[in-house]
Amino acid sequence: MKDDRLRAARRYEHRAPATRAVHAGQYPSEHNGALVVPIYQAATFERQVVLGDGYDYSRIANPTRTALEECVAALEGGTAGFAFASGMAATTTAVLALCATGGHAIIPDNVYGGTWDLFSRITARWGLDYSVVDMTDLDAVAAALRPQTALVWVETPSNPSLRVTDIAGVAALARANGSRLVVDNTFASPVLQQPLAFGADAVMHSTTKYLSGHSDVTGGVLVTADADVAETIGFHSGALGTMGQPFDSWLVLRGIKTLPMRMAQVCGSAQRIAEYLAGHSRVRRVHYPGLPGHPGHDVAKTQMSGFGGVVSFELDGTAEEAAALCARTRLFTLAVSLGSVESLIQNPARMTHCTTGGTPVVVPDSLIRLSVGLESVDDLLDDLEQALRAG
Known part of the structure; x- marks a missing residue:
């Protein structure tokens, strides 16, 4: 059979x-x-x-x-x-x-x-x-x-x-x-x-x-x-x-059954969010392979048809400031995991990667990971802006 x-x-x-x-x-x-x-x-x-x-x-x-x-x-x-x-x-x-x-x-x-x-x-x-x-x-x-x-x-x-x-x-x-x-x-x-x-x-x-x-x-x-x-x-x-x-x-x-359509939307939204963060004064560094300045951008273009719905960035601030920013968002939910219809935000060093401190797996304390969902990207950008401005 x-x-x-x-x-x-x-x-x-x-x-x-x-x-x-x-x-x-x-x-x-x-x-x-x-x-x-x-x-x-x-x-x-x-x-x-x-x-x-x-x-x-x-x-x-x-x-x-x-x-x-x-x-x-x-x-x-x-x-x-x-x-x-x-x-x-x-x-x-x-x-x-x-x-x-x-x-x-x-x-x-x-x-x-x-x-x-x-x-x-x-x-x-x-x-x-x-x-x-x-x-x-x-x-x-x-x-x-x-x-x-x-x-x-x-x-x-x-x-x-x-x-x-x-x-x-x-x-x-x-x-x-x-x-x-x-x-x-x-x-x-x-x-x-x-x-x-x-x-x-x-x-x-x-x-x-x-x-x-x-x-x-x-x-x-x-x-x-x-x-x-x-x-x-x-x-x-x-x-x-x-x-x-x-x-x-x-x-x-x-x-x-809806995976291809979901991936198309989150890729487009993530690209806009990465570009926005790359130009923000409070952001030290953005990690997203869709940005031309990303070290892996050229390799990603050869083996990927899109750059994904996850964006990470390092806040130009302390670990405490990064944690506080995660708590200020209103549409991005503070939660682990990723890849869902709702947008999520987390501070990996204190959450998904809390056991890697002091190990060869280096995760910056101020790193924030976003999982971009299916909400309006304009609403998500507004949410990030208010959270960054409030700090």
Whole structure:
């Protein structure tokens, strides 16, 4: 049955992202004609034979989750997808599947706080060594590679400073070393960037963010086009029990249907906001790859079709002033996470990256991260102006 579904999915290989977002992984004929994939809220399934194809236990596979997995795989240009309970569940599964005790991994020096915690406080205890590297410097990446390097982990654009990594360049280095490259594509979404096309072995998303897009679910996904990687990730997902639940999968699948349109709007709004902040007297520095002066602007143009909806900037002031500014906005909600319909603001050094202080993962105290939502960009600009002026 799975092979038949994959053959059917090829109908969308050459379709535009907006078409794949609506149709990929969804087959009404398999669900009594339902245009929306049902929520299969079942732990176990009746079998006609002891051994054979089909669903048997939802920890291993579930029809609602399968639809989500095939949809994201189609968007990323992969052949296999795996949905998880959170982005960190996906990250943890990838690390455990691709690394082993005595091995080595390379991670960015600008990385999500949860990923830092995983490598520095959990897998390190089990004998996985790691190096922290500026991924924008290919020479630094090459120098950090070892014979036992099993995994190179990349975020691009990175969280929270939106650094841009040359995926193809890092992929070539990893491949020559016999290492696997996994790219956290959460900030870009598959609408703006497809890392597999540039040589990545797997792609990770926190589906909590843009793929879901409505702040009502936590989830993660891994996609690959490599049969060996798919086999080991699939086994580890089932063995570890890190998989996503049916209702969560359904919510993410629903959110994906509007993903291309949402990304188009947030990219346009984020560009205007970045340009506004770049000219403001109270802003020391703006981090947004859509600005020509951004160090990664040229690389981003080669591997992204848009620059995303996240803008970070360093306030020309103290950490306390940055925290106070976050509390003064009226439309930007002070909250962690990103990628939803509502605009969010946060101070990473005190929030998402509070565990990275004094580590090689450097996050300026005055850095403020904006997740631009679907509100009127003029209203958002007015909100930022009053918050900056009031300080």
